[in-house]
Amino acid sequence: MTTPDQSSLLALHQAFRDELVDAGLVILGSIPGSFGRSGEFEAIIDGLNSAISRAAGDLAPEVLRFPPLFPREAFERTGYLESFPNLTGEISTFTGDDRNHAALLAAREDGADWSHFLTPTDSMLVPAACHSSYPILTGQLPESGRTLDVSGYCFRHEPAIDPARMQAFRIREFVHAGTPDQAVAHRSEFLSRSISLVQDLGLEVEAVPANDPFFGRAGRILARSQRGESLKTELVVRLYGDSHDGTAIASGNYHRDHFGSHFDIRTANGNVAHSACVGFGLERFALALLRTHGLQTSRWSQHVRAALHL
């Protein structure tokens, strides 16, 4: 059942999406939440990446960029399959011979399913940019821990009309692994820098306690506990007015020893490392700017345009 409130929100989603399409900023395809981006849209993303780099620059994080693939064995260690199976993306391919291929094509010709001719590969799609960094952090950390600046295309299977709810999107993220104190300090420092950056770009942003959308009945307990222990903070911009929930354009997460123990990351004195990350949803950040300042970047304020090299 759709409540009046939900249907008014859906109308707002649809209207914003249509405006973006009419302005030529995004090009829809037949997959909800996976769209083409115009040069103008990408210029905003490039500008955001520069502005984020400047905001973090003096901390000199190690820069790493990742493809959308993630090894199955590492994926299994992240706990994602337990917590978000419904968002998962697994990759299959065809490994058969000429004869299997002919059978596949015949099935397709008959309008039958051909997926069962494919075989799962060792690759998954990565659901969060920081996940790609944990296998790299395995081992012993220096005294000061390690801070990584990571980014890449992520996948989450959550088809939606809302242009800010994507299946394929980029995250830019700052990850720290170290002692519990270092991890907590990292989150706090980067959240505060992120709020300044977002405000400097003219967005009204609120930092709110949040939880991930854990799956199923057990997930409800995990969500309550994550929220109760203040493990997740989201930076929220109200894209659709005050009567609807805002959209998180960034979030800061303290994972305690979750990734440290699953990926065997140890502090300088041999303890299991703690980790934290602060990440921006780059497309959402761009959409929040477009929603707030209007769809014509040429009319944005001189200050915002300069900050984004537009």
Add this chain to the structure above:
Amino acid sequence: MTTPDQSSLLALHQAFRDELVDAGLVILGSIPGSFGRSGEFEAIIDGLNSAISRAAGDLAPEVLRFPPLFPREAFERTGYLESFPNLTGEISTFTGDDRNHAALLAAREDGADWSHFLTPTDSMLVPAACHSSYPILTGQLPESGRTLDVSGYCFRHEPAIDPARMQAFRIREFVHAGTPDQAVAHRSEFLSRSISLVQDLGLEVEAVPANDPFFGRAGRILARSQRGESLKTELVVRLYGDSHDGTAIASGNYHRDHFGSHFDIRTANGNVAHSACVGFGLERFALALLRTHGLQTSRWSQHVRAALHL
């Protein structure tokens, strides 16, 4: 059976890969052909993108950037499943309830396969950046046709040791749809600009007739015919010496009416459109520069560094 020639090539692949890792330019994971890129590596990619934009700039193509996903229904129309089933990437996810989820986790706990708990989605991975553009070109073209500047992460399932043979990589591509003459002229113009660009960056490049790696017995016939009709030209750099085949860092393809007919693209006078594309493998282009000029970009010539904003 591995011939002496193949095993010496394999040794060269492994040595180059190890050098790249030792220099910190790439970070290997457990998926062959899917690796992390350092900030220095990405700076080369950014520089190449700028240089490619400059080389094409006066032609003012429409700029479009795409996520790695591609709709299944469009994928089926490209003919990829017929010609390259073995390179295909299909995405599955979990659509079950709490009970199915418990069964999935129990199977995994037992070390059993859990992939059969997943369901295919409507998304594939896109194997070539230009494929994302054909659904957008559907309809009637203007007199002069349309030229698109497209780019995105592509997937091809071909695990290999060779760092230049990737499963996840970026293509930057210029696509034209129009009359047969326009398509052929586009390919020729962009191939010639591409050769100049590659040479200006100090690479020894050769334009050679080529064919795609069509699958199976029928594929051998398709490959011969593609080569016989000069439908594909590759720009090849010899990464591993003169005694081994070179590596294609770019290619120009004339598709005749293949995409025009499958995606209902029509010329201004109503005929089925012809198309052509000229695309760069961005990571391969970067690897060719590293192989030729050395692994320290700070030691590259002033001319090349300036051209790439390094």
